[in-house]
Amino acid sequence: MKIIIISMLLGICWARKLQIREAGPTYVCSHCQPEQIHIAFGEKVNDIVVTWSTFNDTQESRVQYGVGIMDKEAIGSSKLFIDGGKLMRSQYIHTVTLKDLKFNTRYVYHAGSVYGWSEEFSFHTPPAGEDWPVRAAIYGDMGNKNAHSLSYLQDEAQRNHFDMVLHVGDFAYDMDSNNALVGDEFMRQIQPLAAIVPYMTCPGNHEQAYNFSNYGARFTMPGPDSTLFYSFDLGPVHFVSISTEVYYFTHYGLKLIVNQYNWLREDLAKANLPENRRRRPWLVVMGHRPMYCSESNDIDCSCEYTRTGLLGVYGLEPLLMEFGVDLVIWAHEHSYERTWPLYDNKVYNGSYDKPYVNPGAPVHIITGSAGCQEATDPFRPDPMSWSAFRSSDYGYTRLVAHNKTHVYMEQVDVDLKGKVIDSFWLVKNQHKPYNIKH
Numbered sequence: 001m002k003i004i005i006i007s008m009l010l011g012i013c014w015a016r017k018l019q020i021r022e023a024g025p026t027y028v029c030s031h032c033q034p035e036q037i038h039i040a041f042g043e044k045v046n047d048i049v050v051t052w053s054t055f056n057d058t059q060e061s062r063v064q065y066g067v068g069i070m071d072k073e074a075i076g077s078s079k080l081f082i083d084g085g086k087l088m089r090s091q092y093i094h095t096v097t098l099k100d101l102k103f104n105t106r107y108v109y110h111a112g113s114v115y116g117w118s119e120e121f122s123f124h125t126p127p128a129g130e131d132w133p134v135r136a137a138i139y140g141d142m143g144n145k146n147a148h149s150l151s152y153l154q155d156e157a158q159r160n161h162f163d164m165v166l167h168v169g170d171f172a173y174d175m176d177s178n179n180a181l182v183g184d185e186f187m188r189q190i191q192p193l194a195a196i197v198p199y200m201t202c203p204g205n206h207e208q209a210y211n212f213s214n215y216g217a218r219f220t221m222p223g224p225d226s227t228l229f230y231s232f233d234l235g236p237v238h239f240v241s242i243s244t245e246v247y248y249f250t251h252y253g254l255k256l257i258v259n260q261y262n263w264l265r266e267d268l269a270k271a272n273l274p275e276n277r278r279r280r281p282w283l284v285v286m287g288h289r290p291m292y293c294s295e296s297n298d299i300d301c302s303c304e305y306t307r308t309g310l311l312g313v314y315g316l317e318p319l320l321m322e323f324g325v326d327l328v329i330w331a332h333e334h335s336y337e338r339t340w341p342l343y344d345n346k347v348y349n350g351s352y353d354k355p356y357v358n359p360g361a362p363v364h365i366i367t368g369s370a371g372c373q374e375a376t377d378p379f380r381p382d383p384m385s386w387s388a389f390r391s392s393d394y395g396y397t398r399l400v401a402h403n404k405t406h407v408y409m410e411q412v413d414v415d416l417k418g419k420v421i422d423s424f425w426l427v428k429n430q431h432k433p434y435n436i437k438h
């Protein structure tokens with residue numbers, strides 16, 4: 001009897017074992033599930049780059065995608081990223097480029113490998129050409145904690161309100177914190193918007209650890225020097241992203257200042273070739289630390305290195321004038337501020353009643369109040385003469401570049417449940433270098 005029972009049990013076990021062996025999945029890997037999925041524009045805006053992380057090596061990086069159904073596949077690669085912290089935590093960061101997509105088309109995709117796939121996402125490629133309104137969400141200084149604007153941005157992105165996001169530096173607070181666990185968590189928090197809308201970035205001071213390596217590894221921006229600077233054309237706008245941090249963390253190389261200055265000069269000159277400026281008249285530059293601000297407690301601003309350069313050389317403000325940059329977007333101050341047309345601390349109102357109609361100088365926007373654990377910054381009691389509007393409520397900025405002559409911007413106040421507290425039109429029928437004697 002005993003023997004029968006034992007052999008029956010053994011038989012059941014044996015059958016179980018067989019069953020597992022037969023029905024078991026062929027590809028098993030315990031930390032190969034894709035996470036932190038996000039997209040960006042590639043070398044052109046109908047190339048979309050998908051980036052994600054896995055904690056084990058999946059040997060392959062694949063994106064299956066298509067219009068309506070995922071009937072195409074693109075192959076990319078992964079890089080082992082090792083954080084500079086004590087634990088030297090590692091992860092594989094995968095990038096796959098979906099090339100030559102149809103314009104103005106919704107694609108579905110998922111990312112992964114034989115070891116596991118992400119959920120399905122979709123994105124809408126931009127229309128072809130220049131004659132369509134570009135809609136962007138713009139903000140800086142959004143952290144893993146206290147990210148007041150995050151739910152608004154996730155919601156708006158999923159309602160298809162944006163063609164892209166510009167995150168103007170300072171992520172997560174900080175991506176390298178707690179052995180880069182904070183970075184991982186932040187990348188998961190932005191996935192609901194960053195996996196469906198191109199998430200375009202520039203580095204801020206909070207990215208500086210280990211030579212900006214968390215930033216450089218996690219975000220895939222276009223161009224060979226994309227950890228520092230890059231540019232792209234979208235609709236009637238030429239967008240330029242720079243690193244203001246090269247002026248502040250000089251121990252990573254003084255030559256970075258020179259390289260960026262020379263690149264920016266060349267990039268803006270190219271954008272000003274008559275044929276280019278005619279097709280894409282708007283020039284928008286973004287960088288993290290502002291050239292102007294009016295916080296009461298900020299010593300960075302008085303340095304003004306980005307504006308005037310180090311020891312008076314390689315300052316960037318003269319380039320804004322020389323090449324007729326229309327709009328400059330900064331963050332770093334945890335507040336929102338709009339300037340009158342401004343150059344070298346002087347206001348150049350186009351016509352006094354309508355300062356933004358053919359303005360006499362670039363207009364600056366500082367939008368660093370998306371929300372982070374450092375809260376918002378108070379202002380000096382008396383606004384500077386160049387200050388047109390300021391608010392230290394949490395929020396983010398919307399931009400609509402309607403066409404070659406009209407750009408609209410507004411500030412969303414999330415403390416006031418999404419109320420628009422500031423808006424203005426920038427109107428130009430001629431885009432060209434400013435006529436300012438220096």
Ligand SMILES: *[C@@H]1O[C@H](CO)[C@@H](O)[C@H](O)[C@H]1NC(C)=O
Pocket residue numbers: 028029030031055056
């Ligand atoms: C995946 O990662 C874990 C923990 O780091 C490790 O123990 C395991 O061997 C790795 N490989 C596979 C194929 O799961």
Ligand SMILES: *[C@@H]1O[C@H](CO)[C@@H](O)[C@H](O)[C@H]1NC(C)=O
Pocket residue numbers: 211216227228251252253
């Ligand atoms: C820091 O990184 C940049 C590229 O992002 C590189 O050009 C530079 O040489 C690095 N500096 C140091 C000190 O490693």
Ligand SMILES: *[C@@H]1O[C@H](CO)[C@@H](O)[C@H](O)[C@H]1NC(C)=O
Pocket residue numbers: 340347349352353354355
């Ligand atoms: C610029 O125009 C605005 C709006 O008309 C006005 O309030 C401001 O005082 C002007 N500034 C200068 C310096 O003309």
Ligand SMILES: *[C@@H]1O[C@H](CO)[C@@H](O)[C@H](O)[C@H]1NC(C)=O
Pocket residue numbers: 402403404405406
């Ligand atoms: C540009 O957009 C503005 C605002 O929508 C509109 O009033 C204007 O007529 C447009 N111009 C052209 C040439 O379409």
Ligand SMILES: [Fe+2]
Pocket residue numbers: 141170204205206288331332333
């Ligand atoms: Fe900052």
